[in-house]
Amino acid sequence: MNGAAFRVAVIGSGPSGAYAAQELSEQTDLDVSVDVYERLPVPFGLVRYGVAPDHQRIKSIVGLLADIFAHPRVRFLGNVQVGTDITVAELRQHYDAVVVACGASADRSLSIPGEDLPGVCSATDFVSWYSGHPDAAVDRFALTAEKAVVIGLGNVALDVARMLCRTPEELRRTDVPEHVVDVLANSSIREIVILGRRGPAYAKFSNKELGEFGELSDVRVQVDSGDLADDEDALRRAQENPLTRRMLATLRGYADSGPQGDRRTVRFAFSRTPVAFVGDDSVSGLEVVHQRPAKTAVEELIPAGFFVRSVGYRGLGVPGLPLDPRSGTIPHSEGRVVDGTEVLDGVYVTGWIKRGPSGVIGTNKQDAALTAAGILEDRKRATRPRQKTVVDPMDLLKERRVEFVEWPAWQRIDAAEEAEGRPVGRARVKLHERSRMLAAASAD
Template sequence: MRHIAIVGSGPAGYYTAEAALKQWGDEVRVDIFDTLPVPFGLIRTGVAPDHQSIKAVARRYESTALTRNVRFVGNVMLGRDLSVAELQELYDAVILATGAPHDRKLGLPGEELPNVFGSAAFVGWYNGHPQFAGLHPDLSHQTAVVVGNGNVALDVARILAKSEDELADSDIVAHALAGLHDSAVRRIVILGRRGPHQIAMTPKELSELAKLSRAHPVVDAADLPPVEADAGLDTGLRKSLGHLRAFAANEDNRPDDVTVEFDFFAAPRAILGEGRVEAVEVERTRLVDGKAVGTGETYRIPAGMVIACIGYQTSPIPDVPYDEQGGRFANEEGRIAPGLYCVGWARRGPTGTIGTNRPDGFAIIEKVAVDIPGDSGKPGRPGFDTLAERRGLQVVKFTDWQKIDEAEVAAARTGAPREKFVEVDKMIEATGRV
């Protein structure tokens, strides 16, 4: 029998568990640990609340979770409740699938002003992550600046721009819906250091901006390269450019609309204000060998809020080698140290889609199979249970999560799939074990 501990219950964690089942069948036991009492990681707290079709992938993870070989171990934090070394004593392999839950810093003057957020925090606020539920962003200003040219920037801009009716069938949490209801934001500026050919925005997400009831996207046609320059691009990027060109050509906009403005070749240089955000100083850029280089021309965008969507980094764990520059665990193709591995964003950084984690999980299990060819005699699950009882850990199992899930669905407002608990204590209370 092999005993595998996976730390992190998001896509990378569950795809890795699925791979372990296919590799060893009934000869493996997998425990999936998570700090929160609820599983599925960014599917729950990262994917936009109005993208319910994407969240449906959790049903696949549920089928893995319900096998007797796999167990969810929620409400257990590495570093607080037990250490990596202790896990390694108990399990044949420990696989870190912790994702990249922390924001990269802008590194700009004024970044510490109130109402400047990273996307992990802001997205966590409207998705009900317990760490960010109390964020209280100030939406009383007319203009918000979103920094970044990827899909997360589009998600943030779209949620800010949507009407309450458009969010009715999403699982956005109540406190965020109330805050957006009272929002004064009418201008959303998306800053990108480079140009349209360098965006990381996919066609589907761009197309959604054209379907908003009270908002319209704005692109300056002068920022767009000639159509013939699109010829060498991949199909997805060409489609994305097609949407940007359509936005630039659209003049049928109501003056009372919310605007989502794309400001290309624009690098933020400072966030300005006395005690609060008042403006963003921006420098015009040009491309030199594909890199954005400042031109010296600067201007200011009056704004009351800034949201940086420039990437994420993995949380360091004591005694685990860490790659500061890459914002991930130091590893060689997923191997960190004997018996210790990483997978998903914790291995490669925040790149790829949800589905990218599946081959990643299968690849790491192949390495585990090579490194640990037989039963090492480690105690595995029974050993952890003994430790948890000795320390009085309040472990949440998948059957407990099902009770939380049932309670959230029952509490949903009309038309919505659920109303999430945003406090850990409330989640545990819903299990009926308190």
């Protein structure tokens, strides 16, 4: 750590953490240094392990984030678990400000019977597996069922369904590990149902993502025209919101298009409320209540052997800081962390752990700017500097034998992933085992 007059620790290296580091490190009238702590050996958070692998244009933002971490005022410290390897209390001793940007990495449950049956999983779990997350077991999924149901009407639900439809050739144009390509290529799934608890006018996915299903190779997309009945509420929402209007038009196009490909079928099912998963040793179906406008609700059983719930994310917080269990966010006042009625001096929050899982990647940039402005405002208003030690936390990590990863070590992991892809004719293949990442990081 250099002798900067103002030292900041950021917890989390996803977009929200990176943008916070950028806002602070680019101050021209203040001598600032920023240390970014990341529990994984690799940076970029949601961009690396949440954005769908087949969305390479969005993933290209990695280059912009890398420029932030390469800034001379910024230091990346990967493979460091805040709360275990170093505590928030210790960070507060060593830094003028601590910014929590750890995102929302846990899923929300449906809280219905049978949710723990084998064959039912969260989108968080499935996305982590196909994204090559080091915490996801290689053999986590076998995909031997013939029918899958994805519960949710957000972009992540569409990502999951789309990845289940991709051909091996398409998958090999991404960076997913080879074991993921093998499982998806040999999948027995032939039908994927995207099931929503509300009507189509309330879908949260974007029209762009919805339109991608029409571009899939040899895939039939089905929408029940009855689900698109123009009830008054749908018409009102469509008239008020042009985005909703375009999305409904795309769904109607699928409903009217007739047969397309036959390699796999994607079917949209709206206004169906999950009641219970059924099955003995593993899941075999889902009981739902189908509520259509101006008609009596009916009970249905949707048979399937694989279910993915995609009904939202929630934050897990950081040990030593408060967490609202209902919202999965850290309580704050304009970005300043609040514990009960006390504003914690020098502790701030940004990103999903601040506002919940909403917005796009760019939203985190705006949010980080607001939090950084609050940090700088507090510094100007302070009557005296916060008392902090002169110890470099990196020395503490060395004493504790933490195998932390700095930026040059991440670049070696990056190069190793490119090398991993060359023998199989791919631009890159992710290293998905932490041990291999750390071995690559320490290679000469």
